[in-house]
Amino acid sequence: MHVLALYNLKGGVGKTAASVNLAHLASQSGIPTLLWDLDPQGASSWYFGKESGLEGKTKGLIRGKSPLAEFIQPTPFENLDIIPANLDNHTIEHWLNKSEKPHKQLKRLIKPLHEDYSLLIFDCPPGYSLLAENILHAADIIACPIIPTYLSIRTYAQIVAHQAKSKIRDIKLYPFLSMVDRRKKLHRELVDDLPQMIKTLLPISIPYASAVEQMGENQLPVTAFAASSPAGMAYQALWKELSLKLGL
Numbered sequence: 001m002h003v004l005a006l007y008n009l010k011g012g013v014g015k016t017a018a019s020v021n022l023a024h025l026a027s028q029s030g031i032p033t034l035l036w037d038l039d040p041q042g043a044s045s046w047y048f049g050k051e052s053g054l055e056g057k058t059k060g061l062i063r064g065k066s067p068l069a070e071f072i073q074p075t076p077f078e079n080l081d082i083i084p085a086n087l088d089n090h091t092i093e094h095w096l097n098k099s100e101k102p103h104k105q106l107k108r109l110i111k112p113l114h115e116d117y118s119l120l121i122f123d124c125p126p127g128y129s130l131l132a133e134n135i136l137h138a139a140d141i142i143a144c145p146i147i148p149t150y151l152s153i154r155t156y157a158q159i160v161a162h163q164a165k166s167k168i169r170d171i172k173l174y175p176f177l178s179m180v181d182r183r184k185k186l187h188r189e190l191v192d193d194l195p196q197m198i199k200t201l202l203p204i205s206i207p208y209a210s211a212v213e214q215m216g217e218n219q220l221p222v223t224a225f226a227a228s229s230p231a232g233m234a235y236q237a238l239w240k241e242l243s244l245k246l247g248l
């Protein structure tokens with residue numbers, strides 16, 4: 001099983017939109033895929049018509065009483081299952097802090113999934129936390145959406161610096177441009193300049209598009225209801241790049 005995380009320290013940059021569309025595209029190409037909504041906001045759960053159920057479930061999972069498989073639910077799409085947002089982050093952080101190997105618990109938890117899925121996608125909450133450290137340890141690839149603004153680029157530099165400081169080896173961090181609005185001069189300039197500044201930047205720009213906003217109205221991935229729109233095509237190009245990096 002390959003593990004892909006959509007992560008950024010920064011909020012509202014398109015992590016969930018990318019997670020949902022990439023999970024849908026992977027499943028469409030016949031890959032048994034599981035999307036795990038690790039954000040208590042439960043946005044990716046909601047896009048697939050699932051309500052998050054935070055009440056009291058986290059304790060069962062971390063105490064080993066409820067296996068992770070119990071949290072898995074089907075989606076309307078073949079080859080695509082979801083773990084809706086079940087984690088109460090306060091309980092999780094507390095548990096991780098008390099664990100013997102606090103950075104590796106998520107990696108341990110997902111081991112039994114290896115038999116049933118070829119791809120696991122984490123939709124991550126924004127911010128640094130012990131849970132975020134666990135995600136960085138558990139993922140083979142971290143895809144990081146960045147909006148072309150100086151503040152976003154600064155945040156990306158902070159992630160790179162943090163990763164270099166922490167003992168996370170072999171992590172592959174791939175940023176890609178998100179919510180690109182070509183009507184904005186700064187966006188156009190940074191789209192041109194960023195490949196020189198960030199060598200690992202994927203050659204993909206997800207455009208700022210109303211089709212992505214309509215995901216909320218439709219409760220569906222763009223790639224399901226507007227596959228040939230510019231945003232739908234951009235997510236397909238992103239999936240192509242990432243599936244190659246993952247070796248899928």
Ligand SMILES: Nc1ncnc2c1ncn2[C@@H]1O[C@H](COP(=O)(O)OP(=O)(O)OP(=O)(O)O)[C@@H](O)[C@H]1O
Pocket residue numbers: 010011012013014015016017018039041043124125126178179180206207208209210212213216231
């Ligand atoms: N390419 C896009 N074009 C237009 N709107 C977008 C695009 N991508 C995301 N959005 C909108 O921006 C908002 C934030 O997107 P999203 O939830 O994917 O970001 P996020 O990084 O997961 O946020 P959070 O950090 O809160 O989890 C949503 O309302 C979404 O519909």
Ligand SMILES: [Mg+2]
Pocket residue numbers: 015016017039043123124125
């Ligand atoms: Mg999100």
